Amino acid sequence: MESTSKRYFIELAFIGTAYHGWQIQPNAVTVQELLDKALTTILRQPVNTVGCGRTDTGVHATQLYAHFDVRDDELLKQPDECCYKLNALLPHDIAVRRLFAVAPGAHARFDAVKRSYEYHTHFGKNPFLHGRSWQLRGVPDVDAMNEAAKILLEYDDFSCFSKSNTQVHTHICEIMRAEWLWVSDQQLVFYISANRFLRNMVRAIVGTLIEIGRGENKPAYMHTVIQSKSRAVAGSSVPACGLYLTEVIYPYIDHNTDT
Incomplete structure (x- = not known):
């Protein structure tokens, strides 16, 4: 410089x-x-x-x-x-x-100390959400997905959710928040925050949680997935259209400034 x-x-x-x-x-x-x-x-x-x-x-x-x-x-x-x-x-x-x-x-x-993502899903055909949210055919068990999501906070090695063949020095991440919330009677959003994320990590986590919500696995299966450290054990990666990077926090930036 x-x-x-x-x-x-x-x-x-x-x-x-x-x-x-x-x-x-x-x-x-x-x-x-x-x-x-x-x-x-x-x-x-x-x-x-x-x-x-x-x-x-x-x-x-x-x-x-x-x-x-x-x-x-x-x-x-x-x-x-x-x-x-x-x-x-x-x-x-x-x-x-x-x-x-x-x-x-x-x-x-x-320098970023926290990043947050949202993954948006909806039910029923909605032209205004096309390309900006993933349409699900049936409503999953949200309580089961949130029970599984809480398990994420117990771990820091998320090799199982990392895209294969990526050159990263570590798979260690600190997840601070992971939960599903209804934002309307037809829209369900997953909120997740961490100090860092691996490539494809959020979409792989959501895919794993959706499989649990559909009854394919029990919430405790999340322990098996994370402990395996294998991408093959985790769920499928969900479509990109529902994923949003929503917040990046720095210790020296006033994040309350109006834009």
Whole structure:
């Protein structure tokens, strides 16, 4: 980083249906690619963002942070105007919420102390939820799923829920919350928070819980799954359309700021 450069955090939200996830990849349109291009255009200098994590194809985010380093620019002294110009360039399904300067060493990925996801399900055909929630054919046993979800808080090694052949240094995660709640008589949402997540972890957890809710296994089977440390023992991965990254917490950011 040049001595005249400054580091900025940017907060955004997006519907992931049209994108192959957050992270730039060859021969596919991603959220990061479009954001970097928009920032490069309005700041008239190359911009390469670093996200707080990666989301898979079709996954949504109501809150995602990224950081980037750039030479000082007059536009960055007017963050509201900068966000306005970014939103004018970005497609309708990506929205920038705010932009602000941070300390040179602040890191969007490594400094996050808590992340939260929601997995949305619904019952009955609903065109307004298509692509944004997973339609279930029958109502599962929510009490059984919540009994199994509580077991997640007793463990920290979640190898069984990690996508195979991923290069991670550890499968250790601290889950702080895991529960299903009705948000309407036709919509059931799974809420989960942890200090970090493995690739495909939430979708694999939800798949395992749904199988328990359908009576294919007892709640205590969750112990067997986690202790096996095998992805083959856990349930199937559920569709991406119902998954939302909803919160990323940093110790040095005021998360009560209105956007």
